[in-house]
Amino acid sequence: MTTEPLVAVDGLSVSFPAGPDPADGLIRAVDDLSFTLPPGGSLGIVGESGSGKSTAAYALLGLHRGTGARVAGSVTVAGHDVGAADDAGLRRLRGGVAAMVFQDPLSSLDPYQAVGDQIAEVYRVHRRDASRRAARARAAEVLDRVGIPDAARRARFRPHEFSGGMRQRALIAMALACEPRLLVADEPTTALDVTVQAQILGLLRELREETGMGLILVTHDLGVAAGSVDELLVMKDGRAVEHGPLREVLGTPRETYTRDLLAAVPRVEARRQARPAAVRGGADDDGVLLEAVGLTRRFGRGKRAVDAVDEVSLTVRAGETVGVVGESGSGKTTLGRMLVRLLEPTAGELRYRGRDIGGLKERELRPFRSELQMVFQDPVSSLNPRRSIGESIADPLRAAGKLGDHQITARVRELLERVGLDAGSYHRYPHEFSGGQRQRVGIARALAPEPKLIVCDEPVSALDVTTQAQVVRLLGELQRDLGLSLVFIAHDLAVVRQVSDRLVVMRGGRIVEEGPADSVYEDPRHPYTQGLLAAVPVLEPAEAAA
Amino acid sequence: MTGYLLRRAAGALAVVLVLTAVVYATFYIAPGDPARLACGPRCNPEQIAQVREQLSLGDPVYTQYWHFLQGILAGHDYSTGAEVVHCDAPCFGLSYQNNQQVTDMLVERLPATASLAVGAMAVWLLLGTGTGLLSALRRGGITERVLTWLTLAGTATPVFISGLGLLMLFCTYLEWLPFPSYVPLTDDPEQWAWNMLLPWAALGLLESAKYTRLTRSSMLETLAEDHIRTFRAYGVGERSLVARHALRGAVAPVIALSAADFGSMFGNAVLTEMMFGLPGIGQLLVNSTKSLDLPVVVAVVTVTGTAVVVANIVADVLYAVADRRVALR
Known part of the structure; x- marks a missing residue:
């Protein structure tokens, strides 16, 4: 039996003008892409930033129309020829046949209107005969379906009154409102914490089973794709590199690029490579470098006061890496900033080499500034x-103020080379560099005054996996060669495991669990840590489905 | 909200106090005899002595200033020879040159300026936001280019040129309108409106250029926001996109700026008032500055300053009402 595919993309190319002048030429974001999706099927489009995966997804709803982009090839969604459809036909398709869920749930909703009204509006666009009352009832119904508690009341809330996870649920509810046959989700969980991400991915699975709609999931995170789709399409520089069933692409990748991509993905189950004890800078002989005792930071005052960090005690020994993990709002960044005294603690002690620097004035701190970066x-x-x-x-x-101008220039060149950049790039500007290179510059800047301790606050979370792996490797090398102590703050548990000797898990401004990294990962004691680890998406499809 | 307003009111009061103190100091402590200046050139020594007495110029500076403030809050009694003149609060003193209470002079002038400001604001809001929206929505087309050009011309033309042009066109050449002369609204609303038409147009045109540009850029900014993309991706038509989702965000800064500009009209519309012979506050300021009628100058500056400060508070509140994400603290 042959069924008509839900989505058929044939020879799709999308180009953008490189500049305002036609003579600037075109940038080809998507190049000769073809794939099909059967009704109810699910496809993950993965790739690094700039691979054209979002551009391809936008083309499915004809969202490039009117933007100056040039689209070639054919896109058919549920029998509608997207390229040939008139404006009215395109509007019927959008939301009615194929609905899109965007990455940033806060900015993707109208800040001035109640969430329920926004869903109701979309519903009435596609169900012209529906009354206002019916549309509002439908909004409450879909909000309830995506797991918003007390949906009828919450429908009257504005987006800023929702949490990040609830906003993403609301966007999914909007997509559901008109019972589309295809859901296109563009990085739907990238802005969310792991536990919330796991809930949203679970919700998407459930909804697909229930409604039989097809799913195209665009993501940079292979782990996210692994748990959610049946087929995988790997993109690089606008082209499809590899396309096949999920298990085959993940299990026996044919292309080198796919293999490299998979190898670069940090795995939460992988132990950190053992380091010889000697290079740990004598961590065993109690070489405590920095010690926080009952460190607290309060923001606001009176009734609105919040203890962002609440009596946290922590030691960092010479040459070791302490990983700090936690979800957004757990206080990890505030803690990191206090450790290098960018923020003054409200209470508690911060001892650096035995001296309390927690309450020092800026002038008295000067000598310590270069050692804490x-x-x-x-x-x-x-x-x-x-x-x-x-x-x-x-x-x-x-x-x-210790070095002269010539010495400074020489030192900067040396640092540039040390972090893997060309010494000749001294006079170049940040916009000339890629994200990974810029982060190398940031590391070089931190290294410049020869610090003893560097606090890295989410140093790789804005980077692609392959770049991420390079930067993490660089940090490891620097630590080994220079005997640095690192405090590595991140929300990505797998990345933290790659680098950490010891691990601290934070929640609500407090440390809920602390210990040697491997033992925390392999035998988490606190239920919160257990939940966090369970929520991490895994690459093995068999495990992911479980 | 209430707490915010109280704090802002306290701040505004402080600003106005500093303003009056500075103006007061500039005029009364500056070299030259303030009594002679205030009294005018045709005063005899006796009259000057009396003015000196009434302004308590013999007292220390802070006492003089205190008297001035007292007058505003509680009124004042002035003895002119045998009789006593009572000046009700808010009393800004006496204009010796005009032989009139300053407050009365202000009250006389206020309606003309207020009429001008209200009408001009209507013109700039309609014209400015209208053309701004049009040029944002027809971006890249001929409409936008023409509008941009007109806007530029509008900003670059001073009101004494555009006003003169309007007068010549409508009053001399076409003879559609009589030469404007101010008729109070309470006397004859229809004549009031006919006579205000040209001043409104001249001032409104000048101001609207700024609003065209503001509306255009804030509309384009809003249209580029993610939530507009969301509704476009759900098949919402362009017209409802603009009307329901983009407009509100785009007009918030326009409303706020309008409120602030409205306040500044009470001192800044001088040229328009002079051009069309409107007996307004601005005209009063110019005339009294020319004749160095110090009590009047101090009063006008105080009142216009207060108008600007109050208008800015109103602007902030309106902004917060239009954009619920702005929290007033």
């Missing part, structure tokens, strides 16, 4: 776009 999450915004990277790296050296 930080690498920030966003390599784009943490570098001044108007200063050359060499200048940025030289800043902490100038601030320390």
